[in-house]
Amino acid sequence: MSRLQIWTRDLAMGARFAFGGGREGWIRTALTGVGVGLGVALLLISTAIPGALAARYERGDARSTMSSERADAPGPDTLLITRISQTYHHKDIEGYALRAEGPQAPLPPGLRKVPGPGELAVSPALGELLKSTEGALLRERLAGPVSETIGAPGLVGPGELFFYLGSDTLAKSGPEDHRVERVTGFGYEADRDGLDPVLMLMVVLTFVALLMPVAVFIATAVRFGGERRDRRLAALRLVGADSRAVRRIAAGEALAGSLIGLLLGAGFFAVGRSLVGSFSLRQRSVFPADLDPAPWLAALVAVAVPAAAVAVTLFALRGVVIEPLGVVRTARPARRRIWWRLLLPLVGLGLLVPLGGRGNDHGRFNQYQVAAGVVLLLVGVTVLLPWLLERLVARMSGGPVSWQLAVRRLQVDSGTAARLVNGIAVAVAGAIALQMLFTGVEGDYTRSTGQDPARAAVAVLVQDGAQDRMDGLAQRIAAVPGVTRTVPLTSTQASHRMPAEEQTVRVTIGTCDALAEVAALDSCAEGDAFVLTGSTTQDFSGGTARPGDELFVGDVRGYGYGSGPDAAPVPVKWQVPAGARTVPSREDPTGDLRGGLLVTPSAAPKELGSFPDARIFVQVDESLPDALERARNAVFGADPFVTAMTLRETAQTAGFSSIRTGLFFGAAAVLVLIGGSLFVSQLEQLRERRRLLSALVAFGTKRSTLSLSVLWQTAVPITLGLLLAAAAGVGLGAVLMSMAAQPVRIDWASVLGMTGVGAAVVAAVTVCSLPPLLRMMRPDGLRTE
Incomplete structure (x- = not known):
């Protein structure tokens, strides 16, 4: 027979053992298939994530008007659109007001018709809310009838909160009105900037750290039932098979189990894909159809998993001598060597350390070098743990009976216990390192907005043309229960000559109480005026004036005045009051340090026309429930085109927050995998020891003693594994922070938190495995079928 025929024969025999070996055979194959299938499902999900994110971007660009063609005048194919996004209970709700100016007005993606006046088109998630x-x-705020549900082409995700509101009052006041757009179509051709080196480093690390536990779990799953398999291979040696043949047969059995795992993994992926649309994390969600792995990546998984199963099986048999009368592994195993186990993490460090101190200033990191270094360090955890566990349990003795049973079991076979822990150890080590890196660089991607939420929870930005209703709007908001104060301020431009060619003078108008929010006033009365000092503004509105100066006030740069229906009023002349006092400027709640002039209403210029800026600062009593939402309702009810901007002290870069969101998605999936795989592994180990447990019970051993011994067998390697993972995670995190040019700081809260999460997963799996453990400790488990 040719070599190919021999391999085919032996692999086929191994496959027959996997499926035709009776109850024991198919249970072992099923457990292997489930373990491999969970890993394959997560691998397929991981390969589908880039495509899902790209699909989200494409749909967002398709409904954008950022680069759409504009029209100067109404026409049969023009549409007026303005953004009127909302916030509700800390959830962002994106929305737009629409008004069709002709029968051929463009339709936003996902709609069949433009909503009529007062009608709403809402996303499914917003409709449910x-x-x-x-x-x-x-419902009080968005009170219009829902005329249509927005289809998938108009949404970035199934959980997105999104709406369109039809309006018959929406209008564009003039060319200078940039808030309202007159468009003839939708679509935006994005030219996105690439991620900076540190963010790209974080993306690479996230994928490596999340996929490494998957690889470890797959390698563990294909070794289920190893002891029984080796005894069966010894029987084959007794009937004439040589050592090479039995290894090929073992490879065929592993190959069959991995193929079952591929099928189960595809099924798990299909189930998870169908359910993914019902989950939303940090208001991020994906459509099931978007979770579509690239064909070449799916093919790579289909080839790599069976190949890895065969390789792991052959590697596991390298130190096992299978003879006709037994397996030599039942004797005391040789002591594990340490030198090559230390070599892997040292090589990993050798790849990463030269990249230290680069940050964003010295070009991009070599992604392959980074990935290889991190993989070697994490693999170092998996190979060091068996050696450490062997050394630890070798020195243990004495104690209660349950402890002695557990220790003796670990002394006989510490490798199996270490394999069960390796996956959780790698996951915890990677999570700690990533969390340290995220915490270390967070300051670089988090900027201070300068806003002070303690002085105002919301800044109401009033659009051009509605300033004459400022006082009424402020009073309406102030009447809402829970609103403690409203501060209306309006601003306009002034200049010494027309048209303005130098910096303009900012004129802020408000009551004395309102002006105190933007200046340090020692005294103020109606009719007063003030000249501000201390402003650092250097833009076009950074000019100043002196008492008695004659100014032009209004649209002094001539952006909108002239002739035609959209023309703005011509600026008027106004003289700065001679008694204007000089006062220092003070940052307003949005962080704006104003310059120019402050005047009370009676001293303000008349017939100003359009204001470039008008806002109301709103303070609420946060102890009263929903006070902020009622204030937003009052704003929207008075004028839906007014923006109620929630003030926040900090804001994060979109790329950083997106990567962190992706990490949460991946971490959640890995935790599910960890729990499921550990449970399957625990069941497999209990099944292997069923007869032994039954024999001990039959001889009078208490069930509580056996239960405690099983718990000790889990607790000892888990404790050691988590300690090793914490040390490795901190070391890897320190190296990564050095690469990102950040000072090394150990976030002990994150270290303890990630370690605690790993311990909690193991504890939950252990508790869930107690019922089958108790069933296996019945004396009738000694029955042979």
Whole structure:
């Protein structure tokens, strides 16, 4: 027979053992298939994530008007659109007001018609929120009838909160009105900037750290039932098979189990894909159809998993001598060597350390070098743990009976216990390192907005043309229960000559109480005026004036005045009051340090026309429930085109927050995999020891003693594994922070938190495995079928 025929024969025999070896055979194959399948499902999900993110971007660009063609005048194919996004219970709700100016007005993606006046088109998620008890206050705000549900082409994800509101009052006041757009189509051709080196480093690390536990779990799953398999291979040696043949047969059995795992993994992926649309994390969600792995990546998984199963099986048999009368592994194994186990993490460090101190200033990191270094360090955890566990349990003795049973079991076979822990150890080590890196660089991607939420929870930005209703709007908001104060301020431009060619003078108008928010006033009365000092503004509105100066006030740069229906009023002349006092400027709640002039209403110029800036600062009593939402409702009810901007002290870069969100998605999937794989592994180990447990019970051993011994067998390697993972994670995190040019700081809260999460997963799996453990400790388990 040719070599190919021999390999085919032996592999086929191994496959027959996997499927035709009776109850024991198919249970072992099923457990292997489930373990491999969970890993394959996560691998397929991981390969599909880039495509899902690209699809989100494409749909977002398709509904954007950022680069759409504009029209100067109404026409049969023009549409007026303005953004009127909302916030509700800390959730962002994106929305737009629409008005078709002709029968051929463009339709936003996902709509069949432009909503009529007062009508709403909502996303499915927003529709459900509006119908729920949680959305009671939101129903008051978005009170129009829902005429249509937005289709998938108009949404970036199934959980997106999004709406269109039809309006018959939406208008564009003039060419200078940039808030309202007159478009003839939708679509945006994005030219996105690439991620900076540190963010790209974080993407690479996230994928490596999340996929490494998957690889470890797959390698563990293909070794299920190893002891029984080796005894069966010894029987084959007894009937004439040589050592090479039995290894090929073992490879065929592993190959069959991995193929079952591929099929189960595809099924798990299909189930998870169908359910993914119902989950939303940090208001991020994906459509099931978007979770579509690239064909070449799916093919790579289909080839790599069976190949890895065969390789792991052959590697596991390298130190096992299978003879006709037994397996030599039942004797005391040779002591594990340490030198090559230390070599792997040292080589990993050798790849990463030369990249230290680069940050964003010295070009991009070599992604392959980074990935290889991190993989070697994490693999170092998996190979060091068996050696450490062997050395630890070798010195243990004495104690209660349950402890002695557990220790003796670990002394006989510490490798199996270490394999069960390796996956969780790698996951915890990678999570700690990533969390340290995220924490270390967070300051570089988090900027201070300068806003002070303690002085105002919301800044109401009033659009051009509505300033004459400022006082009424402020009073309406102030009447809402829970609103403690409203501060209306309006601003306009002034200049010494027309048209303005130098810096303009900013004129801020408000009551004395309102002006105190933007200046340090020692005294103020109606009719007063002030000249501000201390402003650092250097833009076009950074000019100043002196008492008695004659100024032109209004649209002094001539952006909108002239002739035609959209023309703005011509600026008027106004003289700065001679008694204007000089006062220092003070940052307003949005962080704006104003310059120019402050005047009370009676001293302000008349017939100003359009204001470039008008806003109301709103303070609320946060102890009263929903006070902020009621204030937003009052704003939207008075004028839906007014923006209620929530003030926040900090803001994060979009790329950084997106990567962190992706990490949460991946971490959640890995935790599910960890729990499921550990449970399957625990069941397999209990099944292997069923007869032994039954024999001990039959001889009078207490079930509580056996249960405690099983718990000790889990607790000892888990404790050692988590300690090793914490040390490795901190070391890897320190190296990564050095690469990102950040000072090395150990975030002990993150270290303890990630270690605690790993311990909690193991504890939950252990508790879930107690019922089958108790069933296996019945004396009738000694029965042979």
